[in-house]
Amino acid sequence: MRAVLQRVTEASVTVDGHFVGRCGPGLLILVCAMPGDDLDTVRTLAAKVSKLRLFKDDAGKMNLSLLQTGGSALVVSQFTLAADTSRGNRPGFSGAAKPGEAETLYLQFAHALKTLGIPTETGQFGADMSVALVNDGPVTIWLDTDG
Known part of the structure; x- marks a missing residue:
């Protein structure tokens, strides 16, 4: 799985x-399921996300995790994270999991975060979504379970 984490003060998704x-x-x-991902991949990514120390402690250092701060998560499926731009000017997305499999893994990832005690909401899979956020920092981290 591939994910982009953005530390936010707030974020929301609207559809229509x-x-x-x-x-x-x-x-x-923002999360993208890739071919070969499974429930173990989902659980590994959720555990990593929950423990990453991306939030400031009392000294202003990034020493606290989402679990430690009691923060929440908004999970949005984004197949474009699998973009292949190595040829031409039009990205290819064959590196993303097929839609049915991707939706299942996406929902399992959101559920895994909830199971870890993180209040979690989602976007709407496959919809044309508008995502609004206030990036805090800014702090943006890219994760790939293969790398």
Whole structure:
């Protein structure tokens, strides 16, 4: 799985003008399932995300995790994280999992975060979403379970 984490003071997703998910303060997590990902991959990524020390402690250092701060998460499926731009000017997305599999893994990832005690909401898989956020820092981290 591939993910982009953005530390936010708030974030939200709307579809057709209606809120479908929101969080803050915490993490906006854009996630892409890749071929070969499974439940173990999901659990590994969720555990890593929950423990990454991306939040400031009393001394202003990034020493606290999402679990330690009691922050929340907004998880948004984003197949474009699998973009292959190595040839031509039009990205290819064959590196992303097929839609049915991707949706299952995406929902399992959000559930895994909830199971770890992180309040978690999601966007709407496959929808044309508008994502709004206030990036805190800014802090943006890229994760790939293969690397």
